[in-house]
Amino acid sequence: MNAIEEVARRAGVSRATVTRVVQGHRYVSAGTRARVQQVVQELDYRPSSAARTLASGRAGALGVVLGGPLDPESATWVAAVERATRLTGRALVVRTVPDGCPGSLTRAVQELAAQQVDGIALLCPSQEVDLPRLRDAAGTVPLQSAHDWEGEHNTWTSSGVLAVRHLRSVGHAVVHVVVGDPEAARAQALLRRSTVGPSTARVRVVTVGRDPAGTGPTVATALATSGASAVVAESDRTAWHLLSDLRRLGVRVPEDVALVSCGDAPGAAFSRPGLTVVRHHLAGPATRLVDGLLHGPAVRPPSAGPPDVELVVRGSCGTTAGRLAAAG
Amino acid sequence: MNAIEEVARRAGVSRATVTRVVQGHRYVSAGTRARVQQVVQELDYRPSSAARTLASGRAGALGVVLGGPLDPESATWVAAVERATRLTGRALVVRTVPDGCPGSLTRAVQELAAQQVDGIALLCPSQEVDLPRLRDAAGTVPLQSAHDWEGEHNTWTSSGVLAVRHLRSVGHAVVHVVVGDPEAARAQALLRRSTVGPSTARVRVVTVGRDPAGTGPTVATALATSGASAVVAESDRTAWHLLSDLRRLGVRVPEDVALVSCGDAPGAAFSRPGLTVVRHHLAGPATRLVDGLLHGPAVRPPSAGPPDVELVVRGSCGTTAGRLAAAG
DNA sequence: ATGAAAGCGCTAACAA
DNA sequence: TTGTTAGCGCTTTCAT
Numbered sequence: 001m002n003a004i005e006e007v008a009r010r011a012g013v014s015r016a017t018v019t020r021v022v023q024g025h026r027y028v029s030a031g032t033r034a035r036v037q038q039v040v041q042e043l044d045y046r047p048s049s050a051a052r053t054l055a056s057g058r059a060g061a062l063g064v065v066l067g068g069p070l071d072p073e074s075a076t077w078v079a080a081v082e083r084a085t086r087l088t089g090r091a092l093v094v095r096t097v098p099d100g101c102p103g104s105l106t107r108a109v110q111e112l113a114a115q116q117v118d119g120i121a122l123l124c125p126s127q128e129v130d131l132p133r134l135r136d137a138a139g140t141v142p143l144q145s146a147h148d149w150e151g152e153h154n155t156w157t158s159s160g161v162l163a164v165r166h167l168r169s170v171g172h173a174v175v176h177v178v179v180g181d182p183e184a185a186r187a188q189a190l191l192r193r194s195t196v197g198p199s200t201a202r203v204r205v206v207t208v209g210r211d212p213a214g215t216g217p218t219v220a221t222a223l224a225t226s227g228a229s230a231v232v233a234e235s236d237r238t239a240w241h242l243l244s245d246l247r248r249l250g251v252r253v254p255e256d257v258a259l260v261s262c263g264d265a266p267g268a269a270f271s272r273p274g275l276t277v278v279r280h281h282l283a284g285p286a287t288r289l290v291d292g293l294l295h296g297p298a299v300r301p302p303s304a305g306p307p308d309v310e311l312v313v314r315g316s317c318g319t320t321a322g323r324l325a326a327a328g
Numbered sequence: 329m330n331a332i333e334e335v336a337r338r339a340g341v342s343r344a345t346v347t348r349v350v351q352g353h354r355y356v357s358a359g360t361r362a363r364v365q366q367v368v369q370e371l372d373y374r375p376s377s378a379a380r381t382l383a384s385g386r387a388g389a390l391g392v393v394l395g396g397p398l399d400p401e402s403a404t405w406v407a408a409v410e411r412a413t414r415l416t417g418r419a420l421v422v423r424t425v426p427d428g429c430p431g432s433l434t435r436a437v438q439e440l441a442a443q444q445v446d447g448i449a450l451l452c453p454s455q456e457v458d459l460p461r462l463r464d465a466a467g468t469v470p471l472q473s474a475h476d477w478e479g480e481h482n483t484w485t486s487s488g489v490l491a492v493r494h495l496r497s498v499g500h501a502v503v504h505v506v507v508g509d510p511e512a513a514r515a516q517a518l519l520r521r522s523t524v525g526p527s528t529a530r531v532r533v534v535t536v537g538r539d540p541a542g543t544g545p546t547v548a549t550a551l552a553t554s555g556a557s558a559v560v561a562e563s564d565r566t567a568w569h570l571l572s573d574l575r576r577l578g579v580r581v582p583e584d585v586a587l588v589s590c591g592d593a594p595g596a597a598f599s600r601p602g603l604t605v606v607r608h609h610l611a612g613p614a615t616r617l618v619d620g621l622l623h624g625p626a627v628r629p630p631s632a633g634p635p636d637v638e639l640v641v642r643g644s645c646g647t648t649a650g651r652l653a654a655a656g
Numbered sequence: 657a658t659g660a661a662a663g664c665g666c667t668a669a670c671a672a
Numbered sequence: 673t674t675g676t677t678a679g680c681g682c683t684t685t686c687a688t
Contacts, residue, residue: 267595
């Protein structure tokens with residue numbers, strides 16, 4: 001006999017009523033509700049999510065597809081999305097696409113979409129993604145990319161503004177921004193507003209390629225010969241490699257070049273000098289992303305709440321230690 | 329009309345046959361199979377996983393519950409499990425339990441077990457877990473803890489042996505091992521064999537508590553006053569904090585104390601000195617964990633294959649840079 | 657090698 | 673406020 005039916009029988013009601021109680025519906029008399037809940041307890045009744053999904057058409061889960069490995073950097077985002085998802089009572093299915101190539105991404109999205117999830121969050125920091133194509137693969141399942149999300153209010157856009165503004169404010173007229181693929185979503189976001197507004201400094205983009213370690217020396221050399229005095233790195237890993245490559249060239253950080261990076265990985269404080277970073281607070285963005293997936297994008301961009309980015313000053317930028325928050 | 333029924337109709341077969349073809353069953357004539365596959369292509373037919381789960385009783389997913397946040401350290405494990413899971417064609421559901429308390433863990437396991445997954449991997453590095461209780465909560469769903477897994481062949485056990493052996497081999501007769509909670513699964517595993525075998529050195533355990541940053545100075549002081557000359561840290565974070573706390577006390581690393589940590593987080597190479605670490609290769613362990621969940625634990629412990637741990641020598645241990653691999 | 661038919665456990669109209 | 677009923681889309685015996 002069905003679990004739900006057993007509950008119904010013992011409580012002397014119909015299955016429908018059990019469903020109503022379990023789902024917290026209105027229109028159940030207090031007495032009935034109590035009786036049913038009692039039986040639910042006794043029997044330790046747990047609805048089968050598969051049956052529920054099949055009958056309701058809702059999956060009770062969200063998916064996240066990572067266009068790359070689940071490395072410590074992406075983990076931060078995944079963690080935030082997981083939390084936001086859990087708070088809605090849903091499960092989070094994680095799918096990585098180590099090679100990050102378009103075909104694999106598409107397949108991953110299709111697989112997730114195949115009834116498994118109610119929405120898909122895309123986390124592809126380092127590559128260009130064809131959103132329309134992926135939306136198509138997702139069929140009716142909503143899909144949002146964390147990096148294109150919220151336009152000007154995007155975490156990375158705010159990071160760029162904050163980092164450049166800080167370096168500008170301490171006297172650097174030209175700021176070099178080091179990114180992997182300049183076409184990638186994250187880099188695009190980072191650069192979106194770096195060059196405008198009161199924080200204006202001349203910004204030059206320097207490209208590293210997919211692997212921060214790969215072309216490091218070349219980049220460091222380029223930076224050194226172009227006389228760069230201020231650098232923003234897209235990630236802590238890039239910053240670390242820059243740090244060590246620059247040292248190898250005899251360029252001192254922060255004396256000769258001031259360095260700010262984005263992320264604040266656990267080791268960021270422990271390199272020498274410690275990395276000045278733009279730290280990301282992802283609770284807000286992740287929550288909005290999840291809500292957007294579930295209820296459609298918000299009509300208006302977020303306004304209230306604590307800022308999503310914060311400057312943590314350590315040794316690498318050559319200014320006094322401390323913190324600066326900004327609304328981006 | 330059912331998707332599968334439509335396929336069946338167009339291919340001129342029954343639904344059962346479509347199922348057989350889709351699942352790669354034997355006993356389908358080549359002709360029939362081809363015809364069905366043709367139609368499957370045309371219609372881009374994707375079986376509903378909910379319906380499949382309901383009808384078959386198999387979920388097509390594995391779950392991982394994290395007894396703590398999804399931080400960069402756990403991310404490495406999750407990534408490995410995700411990969412292993414994906415290679416079996418299954419999805420991975422991630423559930424964190426930020427507070428890590430027994431009640432929450434139990435609830436998390438119950439939720440996952442409620443029809444959602446075919447097996448659960450437990451990742452609780454920093455706390456004692458009551459495995460029987462959690463198994464009970466999981467009901468019929470198999471559950472394994474990554475940290476109790478494989479006994480002597482456990483990754484952390486091997487790490488302990490390797491780290492202590494190395495320090496011993498360069499002349500340290502006493503090795504201090506710094507762990508969070510000594511009752512926690514990871515610490516237990518780390519210490520399991522550190523004190524025995526040809527690598528014998530006297531091992532003293534020093535406890536940090538849950539947060540590596542929390543009691544750091546105290547621990548560093550204790551280490552300094554006890555005249556420790558060699559230290560193994562349970563994690564890179566612990567090691568970093570130790571590094572900075574020791575420096576503050578005027579204790580030099582590696583001149584005064586040699587330090588080895590476990591993990592090899594992205595920043596490990598960039599602290600000064602760089603951290604000598606035991607790096608973990610989790611592909612093997614994760615694969616075996618997943619297989620164990622799916623087909624029951626292997627009869628015999630793993631023997632072949634590359635070692636799961638590797639010593640990466642950098643500055644912090646005071647020996648020449650290089651690498652040493654060991655079968656643990 | 658293939659088909660028929662009985663569910664898997666629950667939800668959601670609709671009726672009462 | 674509660675019960676009735678018709679599925680949700682697929683798998684799996686059991687026959688053939």
